[in-house]
Amino acid sequence: MIEEGSTVAVCGLPGSGKTTYLAALWHQIESGEIDTQFKRGAYRSEYGYINSLRNVWLEGREQVRTAQGSPNNVKLDLIGREGENIALNFPDHSGEVFSSIWADRECDQTLLDTLQTCSGLIAFVNVNNFRKPIKLARLIEQARSLEELQGNSEALPESGQNVAHNQEVWSPSNSPHQVMITDILQCISSAPISAPIQKVAIFLSAWDLVSDQGVSPEQFLTQNMPLLSEYLGGGESGWDYQVYGLSAQGGKYRSHDSEDPLSPQLEELMKLPKPSERVRLILGKDDMKDLSSPLEWLLS
Numbered sequence: 001m002i003e004e005g006s007t008v009a010v011c012g013l014p015g016s017g018k019t020t021y022l023a024a025l026w027h028q029i030e031s032g033e034i035d036t037q038f039k040r041g042a043y044r045s046e047y048g049y050i051n052s053l054r055n056v057w058l059e060g061r062e063q064v065r066t067a068q069g070s071p072n073n074v075k076l077d078l079i080g081r082e083g084e085n086i087a088l089n090f091p092d093h094s095g096e097v098f099s100s101i102w103a104d105r106e107c108d109q110t111l112l113d114t115l116q117t118c119s120g121l122i123a124f125v126n127v128n129n130f131r132k133p134i135k136l137a138r139l140i141e142q143a144r145s146l147e148e149l150q151g152n153s154e155a156l157p158e159s160g161q162n163v164a165h166n167q168e169v170w171s172p173s174n175s176p177h178q179v180m181i182t183d184i185l186q187c188i189s190s191a192p193i194s195a196p197i198q199k200v201a202i203f204l205s206a207w208d209l210v211s212d213q214g215v216s217p218e219q220f221l222t223q224n225m226p227l228l229s230e231y232l233g234g235g236e237s238g239w240d241y242q243v244y245g246l247s248a249q250g251g252k253y254r255s256h257d258s259e260d261p262l263s264p265q266l267e268e269l270m271k272l273p274k275p276s277e278r279v280r281l282i283l284g285k286d287d288m289k290d291l292s293s294p295l296e297w298l299l300s
């Protein structure tokens with residue numbers, strides 16, 4: 001039986017797909033167009049914010065970046081499979097509060113409150129915009145070319161400065177995303193945050209952009225984010241985890257204020273009689289539509 005006042009924490013760097021998921025989830029539950037694990041309960045909460053996200057999603061437009069500062073408190077009144085009433089809290093934080101855990105070693109107080117009271121965590125990674133790890137072989141290759149260039153002084157740029165100018169200055173915020181996410185998960189589970197949660201659903205968002213690669217979400221994680229995959233799978237981390245491929249839009253949406261005509265792909269999506277059918281959620285070999293199904297696992 002799921003507790004009445006449960007909270008799911010939504011974690012992810014800027015642009016990782018958090019708000020889009022909430023918008024699509026709410027549409028599926030509110031419309032009742034498809035069979036979902038959780039149904040809509042009697043309205044007891046404030047729905048202004050989540051309804052505005054849903055309308056943007058229905059129009060095939062990207063969500064506006066979530067503003068920094070206080071999170072938008074989303075509370076959904078739901079009914080579980082066993083008929084239980086659940087008021088599910090889903091605070092929509094901006095991605096910067098998560099970057100700040102990694103880069104500044106600081107945790108926003110409201111996020112801390114969420115983490116210490118939640119039953120489960122969803123961690124988002126956008127497969128379209130994550131910063132990949134640099135392969136050691138590539139670094140060695142670059143170092144060799146630099147050595148060759150230095151050995152051949154005629155080939156060097158006149159002052160030698162262009163080489164330095166082209167190098168990116170390191171800062172915590174331009175680290176590979178898998179390093180940041182692994183560290184954030186580690187911080188969440190250890191002191192001083194010590195969140196009492198064990199389950200994390202990893203959502204690889206914008207999955208429609210990689211679904212033709214023929215790999216499962218778990219394989220994608222192993223191939224592209226080996227550090228995170230080993231951290232989760234190594235057994236030492238303490239997390240019970242599942243990796244999902246999530247397409248909450250089904251394809252590319254227009255930007256929030258675009259006046260451009262719809263792309264052929266978006267036109268097809270918009271023609272679907274049930275907008276809930278735009279969505280895909282992949283877990284292993286299962287290809288699902290119901291965005292609330294991971295919540296059942298997270299909350300039970």
Ligand SMILES: Nc1nc2c(ncn2[C@@H]2O[C@H](COP(=O)(O)OP(=O)(O)OP(=O)(O)O)[C@@H](O)[C@H]2O)c(=O)[nH]1
Pocket residue numbers: 012013014015016017018019020021062063064065066067093094095096124126205206207208209246247248249250251252253
């Ligand atoms: N192709 C595709 N793009 C997606 C999908 N879901 C999200 N995106 C894109 O990913 C980007 C970020 O999505 P948001 O939901 O705003 O991300 P967020 O994590 O809330 O970002 P912040 O509010 O900045 O923290 C947007 O450009 C979305 O259009 C999807 O299913 N498919």
Ligand SMILES: [Mg+2]
Pocket residue numbers: 018019020063064065066093094095
């Ligand atoms: Mg957002």
